[in-house]
Amino acid sequence: MPLPFQLDHINLWLLEDTDGWTLVDTGLANDATRGIWLKIFADGFRGRPVVRVLVTHFHPDHMGLAGWLTDQWRAPMWATHGEWATARMLSLDQTAALRDAHMAFYRRADFPREILDDLAALGNVYATRANPPPATMHRLREGDRVSIGGREWRVIVGTGHSPEHACLYCEEAGVLISGDQVLPKITPIIGVWPTEPEGDPLRLYLDSLRQFANLPEDVTVLPSHGLPFLGLAARIRDIEHHHHRRLDHALKACAEWVTGWELLNKLFTRSLDLHQKTFALGESLAHVHYLMKDGRIVREMGNDGVFRYRRA
Template structure:
């Protein structure tokens, strides 16, 4: 149990309509009493990330920090000086280790002398990747791509890119406060329950406030796009799709009418319907991929089935990672088999006589 004091300060006024238009860069939109919405631009798709600011006693707790970009300082300065009318940050809660969420956290924590709250795995991932800058990191990335059967041109792209993560984040504090599944944070006199989920990130935090009927879903549940669920070079045999689907099913315990505040896109209701849609999407992807594995394929070749129009090098990496997540799920569920070691290939497994079909 994590409990923090509430100083009884009034929420920022005035409150806006429940579903406001998205705020511009550096602006705030009040969506509920004690809860505001900010949006930061990204130099890569999906071009923005949502931040959530919750009244927290004398100041405001921020959920996520945005990316490290040239605009980060002026935009955050505008939020703090104009949007919050000089009210201070009290705490920074980062949902997961991806650069568009944690990228500017170090600067904010240092400049405003506030504690960083993160799930342990997410904090350690961010610290590790920000320090993993030697030649061995690039060599592992190249070995992973080569084992996937990627063409030489893509390997050259990876070799030239180098340690991308370290350049995308500011230095994280060496000290943080852990949040974990089942914790309850008191923010502005209200209880916010921590729900952690996997798949997109290993221990991503979402926050549910029963009193407000709100779920800050991070990247676990998005309204229109499907969160990236992929396998990385450090754990090539991982099964993140199983983690993702199981995590979503646990969120089904929340009320169907919950207002979902995602990291990308706009707030929405219909949590259970969206969980169903995400499950159906991945079920269709698995069926499509399994149908294409009549002959053995490398991961890169299989990616052409799921992502036939992807040709840009940065997107090839995502396509390969997500395809491998689906291949590993097929292998783990007994629907496909992995053949070979150096450049594995995958083929559909023939169903044994009398074996029931996959539901």
């Protein structure tokens, strides 16, 4: 399914079920995506209905149309509680408290005034890209066995990229639907976000990657972005190396006291749009918070209300 971003597509999966189709992930909530789904519906689905909409995690490209698709087909949504609840909250939250939390987060990072103004004008970006997911859901938990088309799929819950990201592993088919948890070319964004400003998501992510390293070497991985691939264990080692290199870069960037804004500009040298700047700050802080928890970086709050970081 196309995405109107630099990352220009998302892979959605259609699993033949006993009495219809199970969809895995949905695409963004926009007219283009709805139009493509309507065309797929019209082309027939081999005359069989959608019986379940299973969603890996709350990000808009994955869960954005879950509400619409479940309405269209009167089908239930299956997801972890954490992902469903996060999507439900963010898609409906228009409170000043949420806006204030966002602005306070970027002010503490010393974002320049004009960028803060642009961010304030954007408002709740999540709600513009994701419709509210349905008010009811079927909960997926770590280790659940889900029968799809007579095959058993085991739920593996990953963390770090999102609260409780559901991956699906079918031993019989030798297939892992990895969502964004493990991607072949790019690494999934691991970020500290305004709603959990003291988070240590990189530790969560690296810890949760270990549970995938034990899957059989010949497993075919179906990622949400990029092509299906083999060599899961090697890819996990690459991703771990990438983050350890980024941890070294972050440590070097903190030789002198730096603000979040200075840090992201040291770690990301290419030009970034507004949205990418927030992602770059999230990623930079994920590495710095990891190092802070390990006692390798210290943080101070200045009289100006800005956090500064330095090597311990």
